[in-house]
Amino acid sequence: MSIYDRLNEQQKEAVFTVDGPVLILAGAGSGKTNVLTHRISYLIDEAGVNPYNILAITFTNKAAGEMRERVDKLVGFGAEQIHVSTFHSMCVRILRRHADRIGYDGNFTIYDTDDQKHVMKEVTKKLSIDPKQLKDREIMNVISSCKDELVTPEEFRMSSIGDFKKSKIAECYVEYQERLKKNNAFDFDDLLMKTVELFKADPDVLRNYQNRWQYIMVDEYQDTNTAQFELVRLLTGDRHNLCVVGDDDQSIYRFRGANIRNILDFEHYYPEAKVIKLEQNYRSVGNVLDAANSVIRNNSGRKEKALWSNKEKGNPIHFREFDNGYEEAEYVASEIRHSVREGNSEYGENAVLYRTNAQSRSFEEQFVRSNIPYRIVGGVNFYSRREIKDLVAYLKTIDNGRDDLAAKRIINLPKRGIGATTVNKVQAAADSHGISFFDALVRPDLTGITGATAEKLHGFSNLIFVLRARLESFGVEKILDEVLDLTDYINQMEVDSEEEAEERIENIEELRNKMIAYCESNDEPTLSGLLEEIALVADIDSVDDDENRTLLMTIHSAKGLEFKNVYLVGMEDGLFPSYMSIQSGDAEIEEERRLAYVAITRAKEDLTITYAKARMNHGETQYNPVSRFVREIPTELFDIAPRTANKRRFDDYDDSFESESFKRKPYGGDTGFTGFKRIPTNTDDTPSGFRRTPSSILGEKAYSDKQVTGVMPSKKTPEEQKPFIARKDALSGISKGSDLSAKGSDYGVGDRVKHIKFGEGTVLSIEPQGEDKKVKVSFDTAGVRIMYASFARLVKI
């Protein structure tokens, strides 16, 4: 009996074919990750390949982490030698070592979208481009596409001759790239493009990596762009020991430059390639799979595939129609609550998938009201939040003063009376002397700034020097506290509301947790290392599978995940497929269709599709028809079919919900009835059909005053219903570093405590962490959390 016995024939073939190019066409849910991990294990244990010679590239850090974990379990030892990483982090590592070969310093910074925008602002200003005629955003998109396709500024300039608009963009590209270079910065696209450039410019370096990585595997191959293809091609060299895994039907990143031809033409490029199709789906029940197949069938130019399953048919696909998005969200929340109470699923087995992040809001509101523990993935990236960007800008400036954008961001933050005029003077001095912004501001002899303003600048640079000294003496772990302390950031923060303040403080707390986590997982933590990790994380990376919370996310984020119950919401033409894609044509619609296919195939057992007749979109109400993708699913697969549903069928369904406190009424529409309306008749909007304990009823009652964030306690005494503590009080514990250990020491292990957001819980453990304490608390509704005493401000009850 070996670990390979449980694989099916095709999977075995994929695992055992280790030499030469291999294309694994892995349909949704066909055990792809399993094949990849077994293949790595086979390479090491059976084919005698040194783990050091194996490279596995994935799409997200989360996927990389999971793969490593699973390989670790299969392979006795040596798994840590395998290089598992994302394209971007692999490129960063390579560039850190060899960037000097292409004229950059290995100590480069990585610009995010926000930083790029700032640079582009400067560029268009300098080239006096009218922002009304040519938007920064458009220019950036074109440049990004160029980089995806490995088109250099010079090449693009040549190709744009004669085209006015294009040549304007080309000028911007040239200037933009020069500025990046001057700032010793790469943007995301550069990481790939410059690595290719490096490999082409320096064959020795390339050969070095070719020798190191003799067996290469690429996951999610359908999402690679031209630069990534080229990178892989170069690394593979003459060995051709390349195994790519993907599914052309799940290619959903065309907008980002993903080139579906990479997978469709693989055999063309490597004629000796072995093609293996994994067509058995182990994930979804028959009806779900049938629905997925009937949708994707409408696309042309696919690789021939026949996904099948020997699972039972399962439940029909649920289709529900609503008057508006509010009712849609209300329904989903009540279904999930129902399902969990009936013991049919756990919160974490349910997921809500939508096309756009903007849709998350109404669901979040309903989930809070219904006391459903949830987690929203994506939206505004954690590191794009203002307070986080501010603090990270401090960290960057402390780390090295070469990031001009970072220095400019914080020079007057908190307010020091340094304005635009001064900033411009300093920048001018920096430009004319070829030094960084920060270096220029400490040189009054170059800037010509005197008097009070010079004093202010001096104050700022002094602050940075002090912080650098503290970094030296206290280390990365403490540096954030020092920044908060010396800048009095939290008290100086401008906020509109108590809620906003709370949210920001929590984000800062989260940043602090992440920094500590980084320090703990690295033998030699450095500020540069931390900042690098920060630059390359995606939101999905921080999703913890064990949390038992319902996940809300875009379909894009859901790729690669699976859930027992999936709610695919907002299935309206104009929203999904998006209005843009409908305007653009077949290629775009096909991409949206693949997205629909990805969404449907996330469901293991139950799929619920919802539609709202009217929906609020940027402030105006839209009326959209049912998504064409829904109409591509045969009506037999639905319990209530779109458009053909009748009252009888609805009433059948509704029986289980009929109650005195909560009624759904048929809606008489002109297209024939397909939806229903709920009319809550009292404040307790829970269907009375559920068996509920008195205490949970009490909890629900307490909920009628509205809660805004996260998961709340199930029980509240009148005293606790007081509003949040006044802001200044709430914050004082954080900004004064010396107070830290004094705070929150009035409780011990086993005590009941209350957290401002997570509610009540029991203290599991307390351990000292420098001046602070790490407290582990099991919250009644928010699960087990580890937090820092100074931030958590737990109150003993």
Next chain:
DNA sequence: CGTACTAGTCTTTTT
């Protein structure tokens, strides 16, 4: 230099 108001944009997805 800082504030308050206005206009514009976003909303398709992200390493």
Next chain:
DNA sequence: GACTAGTACG
């Protein structure tokens, strides 16, 4: 509807 950048004014 929400957030941001830009502008006018004190």
